[in-house]
Amino acid sequence: MAGVDPLRVVVIVASTRNGRFGPTVAGWFVGRVERRGDMVVDVVDLAETRLPDTLADQDEAAPPAVRALGPRLAAADAFVVVTPEYNQSFPAPLKTAIDWFYEEWKAKPVTFVAYGRESGGLQAVAQLRQVFVEVHAVPIRNCVSLPCYWEWFAADGSWPRPGAGFQAEVKTTLDQLAWWALALREARARRPYVT
Numbered sequence: 001m002a003g004v005d006p007l008r009v010v011v012i013v014a015s016t017r018n019g020r021f022g023p024t025v026a027g028w029f030v031g032r033v034e035r036r037g038d039m040v041v042d043v044v045d046l047a048e049t050r051l052p053d054t055l056a057d058q059d060e061a062a063p064p065a066v067r068a069l070g071p072r073l074a075a076a077d078a079f080v081v082v083t084p085e086y087n088q089s090f091p092a093p094l095k096t097a098i099d100w101f102y103e104e105w106k107a108k109p110v111t112f113v114a115y116g117r118e119s120g121g122l123q124a125v126a127q128l129r130q131v132f133v134e135v136h137a138v139p140i141r142n143c144v145s146l147p148c149y150w151e152w153f154a155a156d157g158s159w160p161r162p163g164a165g166f167q168a169e170v171k172t173t174l175d176q177l178a179w180w181a182l183a184l185r186e187a188r189a190r191r192p193y194v195t
Contacts, residue, residue, distance in 0.1 A: 006040045007181045009033060010076040014083040014094040016047040021115065021149065024159055026082045029113050029144070032170045033080075038178055042072055046093045051100055066100050073104035078111075078181035079137070083124050085116030090124040098131055105137040107193040109180035111173055112143040120147030136195055140180050142173040 011030055015022035026043060033041050050065050062070070073079075083090045098105070110132050114121025122145050129139040144166065146152075154161035187193075 004038070004182070006038055007077040007178060007185070008075055009039045009041050009078045009080060009177070009181070010073060011041055011043045011080045011082060012094070012097070013043065013045040013047070014081055014091050014097075016091065016093045020047070020084070022082055022084060025113060025115055025146065025149070028160065029080065029082060029170070032167075033174065036174065036178075039174070042076070044069065044072060046091075046097055049097070051093070051097055053096055055096075055099055062100075069097075070101060070104060073101055076104070076108060077185050078109045078177050079105075080111055080113060080177070081128060082113045083115075083121060083128065085114060085119060085121040085124040088119075088123045089127055094128075095131070098135060102135055105132065105135040106195065107136060107138065107184050107188055109138045109140050109177055109184060111140050111177050113146070114143060115146035115149040118147055120145035136193070138180060138184065140173075140176050142169075142176050144169050144173050 011026055011033070013022045013026045023045065030041050030043060033039050049069050051069065052063050052065065056062060081094065083094060112121075112125045112128060114125045116124070125143055125145070132139050146166065152160040152164040160166065
């Protein structure tokens with residue numbers, strides 16, 4: 001992609017619970033993204049954003065935490081949501097984060113890096129696809145699924161252990177995300193998206 005500005009990818013760490021594994025997964029995934037020359041990453045950790053649980057009414061001013069996060073999401077060409085699966089769904093703070101914003105998601109691709117038990121977080125992903133379509137984002141076909149993620153620790157405690165795999169899945173997902181991000185960025189530049 002010579003002569004093309006790098007794609008701005010916001011990676012959202014969805015889990016906020018104590019002892020969470022999300023930052024480990026996000027760090028691993030961001031490392032893979034940074035090996036590419038066509039993307040720059042902004043990591044948004046929902047545990048650090050401190051978005052309020054209660055949404056404001058339409059005529060109320062947005063709280064400071066919302067005003068701080070909005071420009072980062074608006075600047076994105078694409079989103080990657082790193083999410084666990086809790087009780088066959090995704091964490092409540094992620095739904096709150098999605099609901100605080102609207103324009104920021106429109107006509108931009110989103111994919112997922114999900115982790116969990118045997119399902120690898122895919123039940124959470126299925127629900128997130130529906131939610132993101134409603135805010136006019138474009139969930140792409142591929143994602144990264146990490147079933148029984150605790151089995152992939154190395155003897156020294158690092159994660160994932162060498163030979164754990166997932167590399168082809170990451171590459172395909174990022175290639176598709178890049179295609180959609182560039183296509184939609186060009187489309188938004190030519191003609192405003194209409195809802």
